[in-house]
Amino acid sequence: MHAPAGLHRLLLASAISIPAAAQAAAATPLDASHDFDFEFGTWKTHVTRRLRPLTGSDQWVDLDGTSVVRKLLDGRANTVELDISGPSGRIAGVAMRLYDASARQWSIHYASRDAGQLTPPLFGRFKDGRGEFHGQDTLAGRSILVRFMITCATPDTCRFEQSYSDDDGQHWETNWIATDTRMREG
Known part of the structure; x- marks a missing residue:
């Protein structure tokens, strides 16, 4: 038929x-306004940091401390208070993450205790459980690109990796690897 x-x-x-x-x-x-909800709380942080990025140096240092992530604006914003130290010194600062509902993406802004001003923002989102954020900054007077990635192996273990590029993203050099482990209250 x-x-x-x-x-x-x-x-x-x-x-x-x-x-x-x-x-x-x-x-x-x-709607991705709750993408960072997994991170609220206190984390033990281990950071491996390249001392002189984009110079050809491969000298790394280790630092340990905490990250405390607090929810703001019903989860559409949050702060991360970082306090780590090691033989190379102390790094303390705060990150502010803001959700832009019209763009359906996040911006990440950072200020160190010593600099006292916000860095240029990184913009991005989570896809398939991985956060990827990009932006521009300067390093030693030259313009660079910044990439920041977030992945979590478990709900209680996450990895944060930052890389720089000084050739418009053709090559990336990792300069910061943080492994966070959730601290249980009590």
Whole structure:
């Protein structure tokens, strides 16, 4: 039995429009305002840091301490208070993360205790459990790109990796690796 020609066109149009609609829905990111909710609390932090990034140096130092992540604005913003130290000294600072609902992405701003001003923001989002954020900054008077990635092996163990590029993103040099382990209260 053959269907009328009009029905074939309708079935064909439906077959084409369903995948197209599914693709459009998949391409539109969902509300991501709670992407950082997993991180609220206190974390033991181990940082491995390259001393002189983008100089050819491969000298690294280790620092240990804590990160305390606090929710603001019903989760649409949060702060990270970092306090780490080691033989190379102490690093203390605060990161402010803000969710832009219209762009469906986050911005990350950082201020160290010593500098007293915010760095240029990084922008990005989480996809498939991985956060990736990009921005521009300066290092030793030259313009660089910054990439910051977040992955969590478990709900209680996360890795934060920062890399710099001075050739428009053709090559990236990792300069900061932090492994955070959740501290249980009590």
